[in-house]
Amino acid sequence: MLETLTDVQALSLDVLQFLTQPKPEVLRGFPGSGRRFLAMDGRFVLVATARDPGIYEYAGAMRQATNNHASVTVHTGSSNVTPAQYMQAVAALAPDVWVALSDDVPSDCRPDRAAKAVDRSAAWLSECMSVAAAAPELSGAAVFAAVQGGQYLRERQRCAETMAAQPGVAGFVLAGLGTGESPSQRRQIVEQVVQRLPAAAPRLLCSVGTPEEMLEAVAQGIDMFDMGYLAGVTAGGYALSFPLDPGAQQQQQQQQPMPASSGSASTDKAPAADGSSDADAAADGGQDCSKINLWAVAYRTDKRPLLPGCNCFACANHTRAYLHHLLQAHEMTAQVLLEVHNTHHYLQFFKAIRASIAAGTFAAYHEGFLQRRQRLLMGAGW
Amino acid sequence: MLETLTDVQALSLDVLQFLTQPKPEVLRGFPGSGRRFLAMDGRFVLVATARDPGIYEYAGAMRQATNNHASVTVHTGSSNVTPAQYMQAVAALAPDVWVALSDDVPSDCRPDRAAKAVDRSAAWLSECMSVAAAAPELSGAAVFAAVQGGQYLRERQRCAETMAAQPGVAGFVLAGLGTGESPSQRRQIVEQVVQRLPAAAPRLLCSVGTPEEMLEAVAQGIDMFDMGYLAGVTAGGYALSFPLDPGAQQQQQQQQPMPASSGSASTDKAPAADGSSDADAAADGGQDCSKINLWAVAYRTDKRPLLPGCNCFACANHTRAYLHHLLQAHEMTAQVLLEVHNTHHYLQFFKAIRASIAAGTFAAYHEGFLQRRQRLLMGAGW
């Protein structure tokens, strides 16, 4: 259904949700395996990952893992899984890309635990790849290795080097981030890991989501992201509204100096008919110049679409006031419409980033984005 | 969104949900009022009704009503509403059809309470119509009067006669049913009420929903229904599967006498590849020859669509096994897909009924439907 409402082309799928309910045998029973079961045959690039950032619990998982199995959080609770069991589910899903099982530890684990995670993850990668080599469903699939190591640069470096040395690995996942490390720690980890990976191999960064974080990661050489941030934003009742084209907006603002009351996180040019503005909404807690919270009373009578100018299904058909009402009434249509808009907005964002890379202007795009954000925050009195 | 996935043409809307959140003023702020707010402008026939059968609580409401106000259940709790307040919300919604506020009592209320409900409902109808006459938003809208009276034939008759005598009423709602009366009591009430109403005026029957109940009601002269049954079926994880064309299926069965194991509540002609059948599912509690319950383990590996032959969005893209999985994982997509199928199936059912009425063959359609249902139940060993 997503496909009919946005232009999604790739989907990431949590392998762990297919260990027990449904069992891999159920998926295998379908011609085309999991792809057909999930109605994704031929339409999406399917990336099978080993962790749903939305439901993962680090603390218990870390304690219960052994050299033989990981402990993982699935929708029925926590569960142990061996590399062989994990690969059964991967094979049943028949993805285009799969991530090897790794010993997933958070940034603030102890250094010896981080070292153990690196050793186990390397061993499990080999084991997963042996199983894959014998699975016909995975003959055309690419494997990504997960780089662990917590906040410890030495362990991260060691893990990156070990994983990069493994023949047959097509890409890499920078895992275990977004778990308590500081922004500068993360920046260092990403830098140290990326420089140890083959230049041409794609890199996926976990648990990073704000537009500023993504732009910084792209600048550091990251190619792919998971969508945990989007899910969280949608669950909170937010619609993303950060401007995709800082250049155009910049020009507009040079023409008309910006008083606090005309501040706009959206690309809306005309003030709202009822005199309300995004800056008013900011004062009411309704927005932060990057997203708006539809729970805020500021939107109770707002006749504008979630993001004026957006051409997603939600914005083409509905108003902020209606979304506010749906949230108040606990109608699940609220989440559906917000997810449609937020997914669409991030896809447009990625499109803009790719275009700027292709045109050789990414650095300027990045800089313009940060500058505009700062101006908006100042204009709105933050 | 519903419109893009099925061919819905009319929607009924619970006025009571628009008394406080959002307030009528919010709706009025939109050009085109509530229709624009709800993104229904020009696309649906909008019927504003006074009771959401899904959340209505009779007991408390009945005790708290007075001659001046009804007590109603809304999504924020229970609330008192006067006819004037009710009409403010109706006017803000700007529907095509609106139902007058009535004193809604259940079948098993005491006779004196039922009599009081009839008196109040008649008085409130007049009051509602006076307000409507002064409201420009309602100049083109039709008013339906609600017939109350509990299980008491004398009160039902008196109410029908009073309401039918009120000039300007376009149609009638047989209200307060599905609240404990027996099938034969309901049959008598419908018969007695309908024969007292103007022959050409449309009649809406509340809280009746199974295909057999609907066919009987149509035979008695009912034209419209609310969709509380569909909502309940969907919430329970059911997909409707009763056959729409008893004639065609009848013929098929004459050709091949029906052993228990080939019983099929669907129009599926080929047995499933894994050898399972609907009769097996019946034995597992998965179906009752009218609907299937996707929670049942019988569907864990079932590769068929919800209803083979159905051309709704859900059936065109997904399998029973996938729906079973979505329910297990508590994914709201399960409810969305089931609602799409169930709405589509009932719309097809109504289409078949209308076609048989137009062809003068409704009685045969009705009879064939009941006969086939009985054969199916016997065949499945019920």
Ligand SMILES: [Zn+2]
């Ligand atoms: Zn949008």
Ligand SMILES: [Zn+2]
């Ligand atoms: Zn269907």
